[in-house]
Amino acid sequence: MGSVVLPTLRRKREVDTAIRDTLDKVLVLRFGRASDAACLQLDDVLAKASWDISKFATVALVDMDSEEIQVYVDYFDITLVPAIIFFFNAHHMKMDSGTPDHTKWIGSFSSKQDFIDVVEAVFRGAMKGKLIVSCPLPPERIPRFQLLFKDV
């Protein structure tokens, strides 16, 4: 459902363009595969919320299995799917949500409103010049995961 409504990027050039040409708006990049169950649920949330946040955010899906996207998968170090990365004016936005990885949001959102809150927090932080924002959600609604560092 979500992948029908939202643009799906399958080439590196498309992702580049999305990052470069989204100005003064939060760019929400969802890395994942449409076959994944958690991803489907997240896509649904994104698709439903994308209109509500369309004034200050753009949502795009990135197909992880594409050949050209592997550079970004490596670069963003995406191992768990789905993963959401926020950009603002071609700058990466971090979010401190109490999880080990601040660089991306891993997992789904329990509701549409949660996603909107998170994007709004990112937008407000970015407009104040902050590169990292803290998560507005209560900890019980943040998906947990364990991050293992390979070369540490």
Added chain:
Amino acid sequence: MPLKPHGGGAGSGAFEYCELCRRNHDQGRRHRYFPAHRAALAAALSGFRAKLADLRRALLRPSAPAPRSRLWCPFCSADLVDLDSRFACSNAIYHLASEEHLKGVKDFLRKHGGGMDQVDSFRISEAELAKWEKGCESSSTEAQALANGMIGPSLRPLKDIQNESTSKILDSFAETDIPSFRNTASCVVMPLQSPTNGAYYPTSTACYGSSTSGSVAYSAPFGTSGLPVKPCVTTHGHQGMPSTNVFHSADARMKGAQSTSLGNGPNPPASSFVYVQQGHSGGKFNQGLKANVHTGAPPPWLEASEHDPKNVSLASYALPSSLKGKSRKLNPKRVGAAWAERRRAEMEMEKRGEVVPETPDASWLPNFGGVWQSGSRKESRKEFEKNHKLKEENNPELLPEIKPYISKRMRAGSNKDGQPDSTVE
């Protein structure tokens, strides 16, 4: 007197007037090191630099509308008036490239302090001027070709017409300006016969402004200029329909300017001829009636989307945020503000077709902060690129090394025999 009595040194007892600080002082050469003077100098120089930046933009596009009609040159204390509509700011450009301006700049900087190394940033170089002149020539020859010799080598006949329609206001107008301006002023003032000089100006500038901005209703100024040819106006209405803003380029503007001026001139038959011709060439320009909404042609946005559907859709996603009025109230300290401004300007230029859309190379990556708090985001990208390159470099190196070892003797033997390797092995 608030000034301290100067203690000998280089200062002379006489008072002199500093035009930057706008006051008299008896500090002599020391005055230019005073904070107030330095601040005034910096303000004046930066103000002039900003104006010059505008002018350089006009330099790149000779046929674009003038960014400013007059420019005060603080170095030469000259007011450079530019009402010439043909090429923007030609008077100012010629002045800024001239020797006297260079001398003025040097004298000014010597007198008021400030590095002499900045001299080049306050003038226009010969190379730039030559390039601009070439651009002017090419656009004027294009316009002439379109006018098919009716207007001819532009300046001289216009001058003749000016002499025919002798108006005293015109003469007095020309006298008030710098002599080098005189030739160019005739272009604008030429169509005026009646002494309603001041009243006409707004309409003429509005005409140029609207035609260059590529609005659909650019036939309206022709209506106001009182042309007697009815059917041509209707064809104009047709050509206005396809929304090909891109085609309203310099040539269209040039044609518009000339036909308008002739329409007001003393020769109605000539004006009608030129006008008809302009209508035809305009039709050729816009693909005539073929690409029209009435003929059922596909709308331009669908054509554009055939090229690169994803890019266009994303660009359209991004566009609502890039409205001009919005950026004024945005926080200047927001994340990536500089990037946004630069990129927005680039996109505007690309949209107008001035700059070829620069495609990011395949290795472009955004800044990405790693999991560590320390270190900047650029560093993490650099590190990744380094690792990535190492990996890529390693791979091709590994492949040839896998080949089995062949001793020198064997290789030499195979070469001597002139036989393929398989027999040797």
